[in-house]
Amino acid sequence: MHVVVEPTGQHRRSSLIALGVAALLSACATPAPTTAPESVQASVTKPLTPPAIVASPAPVVSSAEETALRQLVSLQDRLDRVAGPLLVNNPALCKRNARRLLGFTAKTKYSYSTEFIPAAQKLLNLDERLRVTGVLAGSGADKVGVLRGDSLIAVNNKVLPQGANAERQAASLLAPMVTARGNVKLTVLRENRQIVLDVPLTMACAFRIELGNTDAVNAYSDGYRVLVTRGMLAYVKSDKELAYVLAREMAHNALSHPIRLRSSATIAGVIDNLIRINPDLGMVNGTAGIKPYSQEIDAAADVTGLFMAARAGYDIDGASTFWQGLASQYPVAALNGYTALHPATAYRIAALDKATSDLHAKEAMQKPLLP
Incomplete structure (x- = not known):
C-alpha cells in the first residue's frame, strides 16, 4: 500500500504521490458512491x-x-x-x-x-x-x-x-x-x-501529480513530481492533449533529465511554490532560473512520452499538431510559458513525426511498444 505523506498545514496535498516505499493516489475528490462492485472480495x-x-x-x-x-x-x-x-x-x-x-x-x-x-x-x-x-x-x-x-x-x-x-x-x-x-x-x-x-x-510509475496555482501555461518535472499549471489545464482542449503534457513531463523524470542537468533543485523550488494556495508568482517570472532544455534532450522526452501515451491507450496522432499549436500561441518570447523552456519546436516535431510512424509500425507487427 503506497502512502503519500508530506508535511501538513503549509501546502495543498495533491495527486498520485509516491514516497519511495508507498503511494496513495492523491486526488482531491468528492466522496463517491458507497456500494462496492459485486466482484469485490x-x-x-x-x-x-x-x-x-x-x-x-x-x-x-x-x-x-x-x-x-x-x-x-x-x-x-x-x-x-x-x-x-x-x-x-x-x-x-x-x-x-x-x-x-x-x-x-x-x-x-x-x-x-x-x-x-x-x-x-x-x-x-x-x-x-x-x-x-x-x-x-x-x-x-x-x-x-x-x-x-x-x-x-x-x-x-x-x-x-x-x-x-x-x-x-x-x-x-x-x-x-x-x-x-x-x-x-x-x-x-x-x-x-x-x-x-x-x-x-x-x-x-511513482510520480506525484501536482496542480500549479497559476494561470501561466506551463508544466514542470523535477525528477520525482510532475506539475501542470491551472493555465495549462485551461489551454488543453481534451484529456488526450492533457495526456500529452503529462506523459512528456513523466518522460523527463523517467529519463532523469532534471537530475542529469542539475536542475532538479531549482524546479523543485518552483513546484513547492506553485502548489501553495497563494503562491509567490514573482518567483516564477520569466523562466524562474530554469535553463531551457536542449533539442536532443527535449526530443528524447517527446519520443518516450509518445510511447507512454500510446501504452496508456491515448490516441497519439494529434501530438505533433498539439505541440505546434502551443508553440505558436505561446512562443519562446513568452518567458513564463512552456515553449520558453522547450524552444526547439521544429526539431521536436520532426522527432515526434518519426516516432509516430515507428510506433504505428510496431503496433501493426504486434511488437512491444518500447522506444
Whole structure:
C-alpha cells in the first residue's frame, strides 16, 4: 500500500504521490458512491477499536472558500484521472521510478492548508481519520473494491493513526509492509461497517501529480513530481492533449533529465511554490532560473512520452499538431510559458513525426511498444 505523506498545514496535498516505499493516489475528490462492485472480495470481521472521533460543530464556510475548494477538487480530479492510465501502464518506461503501489489516496481535513480545513470538513466530509479520496483505475485497490469515502481503520491489523500527522505516520507504518509483501489486508469503515479487503499491490510509475496555482501555461518535472499549471489545464482542449503534457513531463523524470542537468533543485523550488494556495508568482517570472532544455534532450522526452501515451491507450496522432499549436500561441518570447523552456519546436516535431510512424509500425507487427 503506497502512502503519500508530506508535511501538513503549509501546502495543498495533491495527486498520485509516491514516497519511495508507498503511494496513495492523491486526488482531491468528492466522496463517491458507497456500494462496492459485486466482484469485490471483502469480508466483515470482528471490528477493531480505533480511537473514537469526537464530533465537532459544523464549520462555518464562506462562499469564496467553498468555490475555491470545489475548483481545486475539480482540477486535481481531472489531473489524476488522466494521469492514472499513464502511471499504471508504464512501469517498464519509468525504470528506477517504478514502485509497488496500493493505488489510492487518503486524506484528512488537515491535508489542506489552514484556511481550507473547514471547507474540507464540510464539503468533502473529511475529519481526523484518513479517508479515501481517489482510486487509481486498474490498480489492485480498484479491482478489490476500495471506494472513495472509505475511512481507513487498519492495515494488516495495525490501527492507522489519526489527526494532523496521520499521513506522515501512516507512511512510516506502511513502508516496511509494502517492501516485503505482494498484498496488504486493509480494514475500512463503510456505512458504519468494518470491511476487510485483501489489496494486491500494483506496479506503477511513482510520480506525484501536482496542480500549479497559476494561470501561466506551463508544466514542470523535477525528477520525482510532475506539475501542470491551472493555465495549462485551461489551454488543453481534451484529456488526450492533457495526456500529452503529462506523459512528456513523466518522460523527463523517467529519463532523469532534471537530475542529469542539475536542475532538479531549482524546479523543485518552483513546484513547492506553485502548489501553495497563494503562491509567490514573482518567483516564477520569466523562466524562474530554469535553463531551457536542449533539442536532443527535449526530443528524447517527446519520443518516450509518445510511447507512454500510446501504452496508456491515448490516441497519439494529434501530438505533433498539439505541440505546434502551443508553440505558436505561446512562443519562446513568452518567458513564463512552456515553449520558453522547450524552444526547439521544429526539431521536436520532426522527432515526434518519426516516432509516430515507428510506433504505428510496431503496433501493426504486434511488437512491444518500447522506444
